[in-house]
Amino acid sequence: MKYLVILVGMLCTQIALAADVKVEHAWMRATAPGQEVAGAFMDITSAADARLVGVSTPAAGTAQLHTMSMNGGVMEMREMKEIALPGHKTVKLSPGGLHIMLFDLKQAMKPGDVIPVTLDIATSPRHHEKVEVKVEVRDLGGH
Numbered sequence: 001m002k003y004l005v006i007l008v009g010m011l012c013t014q015i016a017l018a019a020d021v022k023v024e025h026a027w028m029r030a031t032a033p034g035q036e037v038a039g040a041f042m043d044i045t046s047a048a049d050a051r052l053v054g055v056s057t058p059a060a061g062t063a064q065l066h067t068m069s070m071n072g073g074v075m076e077m078r079e080m081k082e083i084a085l086p087g088h089k090t091v092k093l094s095p096g097g098l099h100i101m102l103f104d105l106k107q108a109m110k111p112g113d114v115i116p117v118t119l120d121i122a123t124s125p126r127h128h129e130k131v132e133v134k135v136e137v138r139d140l141g142g143h
């Protein structure tokens with residue numbers, strides 16, 4: 001079923017030249033001293049079927065797309081090659097689910113900081129759009 005959805009999405013995006021992607025509520029938690037890995041979260045809505053295929057930021061050495069799920073009572077995280085963005089549907093990257101994982105953070109993330117993150121979104125097999133997102137660092141008192 002998942003493959004069918006992806007295939008249909010690819011057919012549809014042939015005619016969509018601009019994805020018109022909206023990103024809202026982009027945030028991450030403030031980091032603890034010495035913490036070099038953190039998740040980033042946001043709501044992504046694309047006007048047309050598209051795929052999030054990459055992410056980068058000057059604030060981290062590496063950024064990956066991740067998914068999290070329960071497996072035999074244990075939370076498991078794994079890297080995704082891409083995240084489908086069905087047209088007119090808001091895809092939520094959130095704690096415990098899909099997320100962006102930042103590795104090798106260059107500096108401590110303090111509440112109020114704003115981290116620039118670039119999303120690489122494929123709107124068709126040949127067309128990519130770079131979407132600049134400002135990720136707000138929040139203190140949720142979790143440390």
Ligand SMILES: [Cu+2]
Nearest residue numbers: 066077099101
């Ligand atoms: Cu992760």
